[in-house]
Amino acid sequence: MKALVLPALERPEGMTTHDYAFARLRQAIMVGAFRPGTSVTIRGLAEALESSPTPVREALRQLTSIGALHFLENRRIVVPRITPARFEELISLRIVLESHAARRAVAHLSDRQIDRIVAIDEAIEAAILAGRKAAALIANQDFHRQIYMANPDQIAMPLIESVWLQLGPILGIAMEHVAELYVVDRHREAIDALRRRDEDAVAEAIGADIREGIGGFDQQAIAKLLSLAG
Amino acid sequence: MKALVLPALERPEGMTTHDYAFARLRQAIMVGAFRPGTSVTIRGLAEALESSPTPVREALRQLTSIGALHFLENRRIVVPRITPARFEELISLRIVLESHAARRAVAHLSDRQIDRIVAIDEAIEAAILAGRKAAALIANQDFHRQIYMANPDQIAMPLIESVWLQLGPILGIAMEHVAELYVVDRHREAIDALRRRDEDAVAEAIGADIREGIGGFDQQAIAKLLSLAG
DNA sequence: TTTGTAAAAATATGATCACAAAATAAGAAT
DNA sequence: ATTCTTATTTTGTGATCATATTTTTACAAA
Numbered sequence: 376m377k378a379l380v381l382p383a384l385e386r387p388e389g390m391t392t393h394d395y396a397f398a399r400l401r402q403a404i405m406v407g408a409f410r411p412g413t414s415v416t417i418r419g420l421a422e423a424l425e426s427s428p429t430p431v432r433e434a435l436r437q438l439t440s441i442g443a444l445h446f447l448e449n450r451r452i453v454v455p456r457i458t459p460a461r462f463e464e465l466i467s468l469r470i471v472l473e474s475h476a477a478r479r480a481v482a483h484l485s486d487r488q489i490d491r492i493v494a495i496d497e498a499i500e501a502a503i504l505a506g507r508k509a510a511a512l513i514a515n516q517d518f519h520r521q522i523y524m525a526n527p528d529q530i531a532m533p534l535i536e537s538v539w540l541q542l543g544p545i546l547g548i549a550m551e552h553v554a555e556l557y558v559v560d561r562h563r564e565a566i567d568a569l570r571r572r573d574e575d576a577v578a579e580a581i582g583a584d585i586r587e588g589i590g591g592f593d594q595q596a597i598a599k600l601l602s603l604a605g
Numbered sequence: 606m607k608a609l610v611l612p613a614l615e616r617p618e619g620m621t622t623h624d625y626a627f628a629r630l631r632q633a634i635m636v637g638a639f640r641p642g643t644s645v646t647i648r649g650l651a652e653a654l655e656s657s658p659t660p661v662r663e664a665l666r667q668l669t670s671i672g673a674l675h676f677l678e679n680r681r682i683v684v685p686r687i688t689p690a691r692f693e694e695l696i697s698l699r700i701v702l703e704s705h706a707a708r709r710a711v712a713h714l715s716d717r718q719i720d721r722i723v724a725i726d727e728a729i730e731a732a733i734l735a736g737r738k739a740a741a742l743i744a745n746q747d748f749h750r751q752i753y754m755a756n757p758d759q760i761a762m763p764l765i766e767s768v769w770l771q772l773g774p775i776l777g778i779a780m781e782h783v784a785e786l787y788v789v790d791r792h793r794e795a796i797d798a799l800r801r802r803d804e805d806a807v808a809e810a811i812g813a814d815i816r817e818g819i820g821g822f823d824q825q826a827i828a829k830l831l832s833l834a835g
Numbered sequence: 836t837t838t839g840t841a842a843a844a845a846t847a848t849g850a851t852c853a854c855a856a857a858a859t860a861a862g863a864a865t
Numbered sequence: 866a867t868t869c870t871t872a873t874t875t876t877g878t879g880a881t882c883a884t885a886t887t888t889t890t891a892c893a894a895a
Contacts, residue, residue: 440670460758528690
């Protein structure tokens with residue numbers, strides 16, 4: 376049993392052990408730290424997190440509720456495997472959910488907020504140029520999140536993050552096998568549409584961004600990645 | 606502290622205490638057994654379920670992950686309140702998610718499966734005529750679920766159920782204040798479209814079903830319901 | 836080598852308990 | 866009566882432990 380290492384994460388003062396375990400495990404999955412098919416144990420993670428089974432088990436149960444992990448009938452806990460068909464489903468769900476969320480956020484975005492989103496986009500490009508893959512991924516998610524969250528009554532964000540989590544493990548593999556990031560994104564187009572408050576154009580740009588970005592790997596490349604993940 | 610009663614639910618042999626607690630609480634929320642704003646306690650539910658805090662807390666944590674409950678900063682656990690704006694967001698999300706899920710299920714539905722869906726639709730009408738509101742609600746959900754689940758690689762169902770759960774408490778209130786159910790549904794139209802394997806028509810019918818069904822209460826009626834829920 | 840069986844180890848589960856935080860109740864001061 | 870303070874009760878949190886299930890290992894039989 377090799378010792379388990381999780382990506383570091385700051386623990387704010389006053390945060391409960393459970394909340395910290397959940398946040399840290401969630402981030403680990405989100406950035407692809409676990410490979411598909413990996414099995415984890417409650418005790419093992421409790422040790423890695425320097426706590427006890429109880430709060431860890433609660434965190435794991437939550438993660439299964441949002442599709443990030445699977446409890447098998449055996450009571451084994453595994454990182455879900457992804458088939459090409461499942462991958463395609465996830466991407467199409469992203470497109471539907473996020474173009475919808477983007478459209479409904481447009482009316483609530485102030486110029487100030489758009490400026491901040493532009494700054495995030497610049498951070499993404501800087502991270503890509505520096506080869507900081509995980510940082511680029513996080514910043515890219517933040518770009519999308521800042522748009523969708525502008526809608527104060529927004530409901531979709533947790534669902535979208537659930538899809539992101541389910542894509543996490545495959546992203547991890549993709550990052551391993553892609554030497555340099557040449558991310559094609561439509562962020563500029565989305566920003567221009569936001570500035571014009573053009574809801575249709577925003578929805579279209581976000582949809583295209585997803586389709587041509589992570590979802591844009593051709594089927595052959597995906598199949599190869601997924602076979603490596605087996 | 607009045608004793609808490611939960612809708613009954615059969616417990617399959619071999620089901621863990623945690624799974625049972627989750628299933629029962631989930632169903633209770635889904636059929637509107639809890640009013641918005643209600644606060645629950647771990648110990649109280651453990652007593653009602655004749656178990657201990659540990660498995661109940663795990664179930665509650667899962668339910669918060671899918672938006673069915675809220676852990677406040679106070680550490681109090683409450684059934685979320687719903688504003689008119691939130692309600693509208695939920696309905697629009699249902700439309701987007703479910704018409705998408707329905708469209709992608711069409712190609713996988715066999716004639717046999719469609720026959721079963723027709724049978725469910727008849728069960729819905731029977732329940733409505735008999736005034737069995739909760740049964741009608743459950744059957745209606747089953748109608749939708751059977752369609753979406755026909756897609757074997759389907760990912761959206763858990764997200765859709767999350768939205769259903771968030772609508773549960775308002776449905777409970779609606780059921781209390783509507784003497785007789787006169788549910789307008791587009792199920793026949795959806796079934797006809799399924800038989801023709803017409804994806805666009807199926808998506809359209811499902812969208813209309815949601816829009817004109819639960820979502821079809823006019824804004825004034827919703828506002829009244831929501832004020833009662835406060 | 837392969838297959839089947841039994842012992843051992845590892846693991847998930849759920850109840851319990853000590854502790855901390857929060858809410859409630861009770862009483863005093865204004 | 867109202868407000869503030871204090872004491873009591875209630876409640877969430879997290880560690881621990883006994884138990885049951887599962888997995889792994891060890892070993893015998895084919």
